[in-house]
Amino acid sequence: xxxxxxxxxxxxxxxxxxxxxxxxxxxxxxxxxxxxxxxxxxxxxxxxxxxxxxxxxxxxxxxxxxxxxxxxxxxxxxxxxxxxxxxxxxxxxxxxxxxxxxxxxxxxxxxxxxxxxxxxxxxxxxxxxxxxxxxxxxxxxxxxxxxxxxxxxxxxxxxxxxxxxxxxxxxxxxxxxxxxxxxxxxxxxxxxxxxxxxxxxxxxxxxxxxxxxxxxxxxxxxxxxxxxxxxxxxxxxxxxxxxxxxxxxxxxxxxxxxxxxxxxxxxxxxxxxxxxxxxxxxxxxxxxxxxxxxxxxxxxxxxxxxxxxxxxxxxxxxxxxxxxxxxxxxxxxxxxxxxxxxxxxxxxxxxxxxxxxxxxxxxxxxxxxxxxxxxxxxxxxxxxxxxxxxxxxxxxxxxxxxxxxxxxxxxxxxxxxxxxxxxxxxxxxxxxxxxxxxxxxxxxxxxxxxxxxxxxxxxxxxxxxxxxxxxxxxxxxx
RNA sequence: GGUCCCAUCGACUAGGGGUUAGGUCGUCACUCUUUCACAGUGAAAACACGGGUUCGAAUCCCGUUGGGACCGCCA
Numbered sequence: 001x002x003x004x005x006x007x008x009x010x011x012x013x014x015x016x017x018x019x020x021x022x023x024x025x026x027x028x029x030x031x032x033x034x035x036x037x038x039x040x041x042x043x044x045x046x047x048x049x050x051x052x053x054x055x056x057x058x059x060x061x062x063x064x065x066x067x068x069x070x071x072x073x074x075x076x077x078x079x080x081x082x083x084x085x086x087x088x089x090x091x092x093x094x095x096x097x098x099x100x101x102x103x104x105x106x107x108x109x110x111x112x113x114x115x116x117x118x119x120x121x122x123x124x125x126x127x128x129x130x131x132x133x134x135x136x137x138x139x140x141x142x143x144x145x146x147x148x149x150x151x152x153x154x155x156x157x158x159x160x161x162x163x164x165x166x167x168x169x170x171x172x173x174x175x176x177x178x179x180x181x182x183x184x185x186x187x188x189x190x191x192x193x194x195x196x197x198x199x200x201x202x203x204x205x206x207x208x209x210x211x212x213x214x215x216x217x218x219x220x221x222x223x224x225x226x227x228x229x230x231x232x233x234x235x236x237x238x239x240x241x242x243x244x245x246x247x248x249x250x251x252x253x254x255x256x257x258x259x260x261x262x263x264x265x266x267x268x269x270x271x272x273x274x275x276x277x278x279x280x281x282x283x284x285x286x287x288x289x290x291x292x293x294x295x296x297x298x299x300x301x302x303x304x305x306x307x308x309x310x311x312x313x314x315x316x317x318x319x320x321x322x323x324x325x326x327x328x329x330x331x332x333x334x335x336x337x338x339x340x341x342x343x344x345x346x347x348x349x350x351x352x353x354x355x356x357x358x359x360x361x362x363x364x365x366x367x368x369x370x371x372x373x374x375x376x377x378x379x380x381x382x383x384x385x386x387x388x389x390x391x392x393x394x395x396x397x398x399x400x401x402x403x404x405x406x407x408x409x410x411x412x413x414x415x416x417x418x419x420x421x422x423x424x425x426x427x428x429x430x431x432x433x434x435x436x437x438x439x440x441x442x443x444x445x446x447x448x449x450x451x452x453x454x455x456x457x458x459x460x461x462x463x464x465x466x467x468x469x470x471x472x473x474x475x476x477x478x
Numbered sequence: 479g480g481u482c483c484c485a486u487c488g489a490c491u492a493g494g495g496g497u498u499a500g501g502u503c504g505u506c507a508c509u510c511u512u513u514c515a516c517a518g519u520g521a522a523a524a525c526a527c528g529g530g531u532u533c534g535a536a537u538c539c540c541g542u543u544g545g546g547a548c549c550g551c552c553a
Contacts, residue, residue: 011553046552111551118550125479128549153551171483180481180549188551195553219482219548242484249545277490280502284491290501292490309491311484312546319490319503329516366516438512446513454514 004036005209008069009199011043012054015260016061018315019214019244019252022278026241027212028067029279029303039206040072043199044085045192055083061261065271066296071206079206084198091193094201094231095154095186103230104186106142107134107155129182130155154187156196156223164222168238170308171215176222184223196220200227203236210305212239215312216251239305242282243312252315268343268371270331273324275299281313293326321369328365337361343374349382359464363456380450381464386473392447396477400436401444407434408445409474418467420459427458448473 008024010016016024031038040062042055055073062069071077081087098104107130109117114130121128134155137145145152162178186197193201203211218240228235246256258264264274276294285294285302294302328336337358345351364377388396395401411426412418427445431437446458449465462470 009553013553043553049552107551109551114551122479127480151551155551174482176482182549185551190551192551194551199553214547215483216547217553240483243547245546247489251547280490282490287492289492292502313491314489316489316503322503325516364515367514442512452514456513456515457511458513 002209004031004034005039005207006031006036006212007039007041007203007206007208009041009043009202009213010058011046011049012051012058013049014051014054014057015262016058017252018259018261018264018278021065021261021274022244022281023213023241024062024067025065025275025278026239026283026303026308028069029299030210030212030305031070032300033303036209037070038067039077039079039208040069040082041202041206042073042083042085043195044083045195045198047190047192057262061265064265065261065275084193084202088191088193090205091197091201092187092191095193095197098156098186098227098230099154101230103157103226104154105134105157106137106146106152107183107185108137108145108150108152109134110151127180132158132183135183151189153185153189155183156186156226158183158223158226164225166221166225166235166238168218168221168240169210169305170242170310171218171240174218174221176219178222178226181222181226184220186227196223196227200224200231200233204228204231204233208236210237210239212241212305215240215243239308242309244281245312245314247314247316249312249314257315257317266372268339268368268373269320269324270327270339270371272296273320273327276327277320277323279303281315282309283307284309293323325366325369328368328371331365333358333362336365340371340374343371344378347375347378347382349378356464363460363464366456377455380452380455380461383451386448386451386476388447388451392451392453395444396447398440398444400434400440401448402478403434404430404436404441404444405448405474406478409471409478412467412470412474415467418463418465418470420457420463423459423462444477445474448477 006027008020008027010020010024028038030036040059044050059074069075071079072082076082095104099106117131118128121131135157158178158181160179163175164178164181165173165175167173184196185194187193221238225235244252246252248256252259261274265271272295275296276299279294279299280292283303284307286307289302337354340361341351341357344357349357351357360378360381361374364374367377368374407430408426411429412423415422415426427441431441442458443453446455447453449458449461449470455461465473
């Protein structure tokens, strides 16, 4: 069997959609699993949707997720160009070839006419596709129109009364009557190809063996197969992945939450967690596998097309959060600190004191579902004074509390600097000496030091706060 | 509306003729921790429905219902 060649072919709309990420990931995993090639191709055939910097952004995002491609923009390869907008003449040549062979034809309707046609069809409850009227034009009429330089498109001449059948690796055998297939525009009046033409031509020219993409494409496969046959080309294997869904089971959309991978990265979801989580949406390693935490290497090793699910999967942030928290807890502290830096900076924390930030981060990471929650948890380490009110203040003003503060302060004063174990020891001593214990002992200290009733272990907090601050906070209530 | 796809706990899923239908997230309870979180233990929680086939169906077939995708000179 020849080498596997798969491609991820996004249109550069400005950001990487979660659904696209999953498609890219499956392509990537399959290529790496089989030792094949993963190709990135930019489908920029819609001039009206050109977005500045989209490709750079896309590549950057893919890189940060560890999805490196073998051929594509910037990197190059033997099957370029990898921007479709750079091979307009090729698509045109193929479109013309089709016309010549009788598999396609010129059509001269304007967008407005088509719009009208669709409206009527909808009104009458008919299929809204093109009514194939352009097929009735005589050769002379076409020639005359062309001579007059009327704007034209080239449309696919779908063979009527046939059945197109194909085997999808995840969906199984699918049959569609050609009468239901639209005479799709292949070449637009601006000279650009549509997705359908460009996709088929490029997939063939680039030697793509497996088309792995979202299920939303499944109804256009017949058009593509008709094209492959018209050209006399082999049809690649079809692999249509189930959609990723909103909680209401509709196709994942912007309206119902963040959909751009960049947004998730920015919020502090770790690339490893994102990859791990997305891989499990619509895919599962199979029987006997109860674990769900996989590194990229493990995913590559386990990934097969046959284990892709048939039905759509709801994107659940709760599980992503859990998984991300897991990765945050396990992550290399130095790398995590690097990633966390922007969030500290944003809170105006002195980022020169990296060691201290590292310590803070290490003690709060257990609380973090994502890095952007850092601000909620670091306040207590950077307070200059503690603000309390209500029943917390009442607790601090208890006689027993004052005793605790006085005695503890004395002991802290005698310390060189605060080590967690030593601090704990001192608290114990205060307990035995004063007879104050339990909540009466710990709660006031916690509130005095942090202004909060919960958080990480007190000794750890005391250490990070340092002797001076601890004393100052304690003495305020003596 | 037409065509196509899909159907196991709330979510992600395992299983795929005989199982107490398993795991993970979430939820709840308990334990641990003098707090919260983490961790641990446990609980509640599912085969959409109706017909076949079969000794036996969640599993195979058909239908119904429900959901979804697509029906652009967007991709």
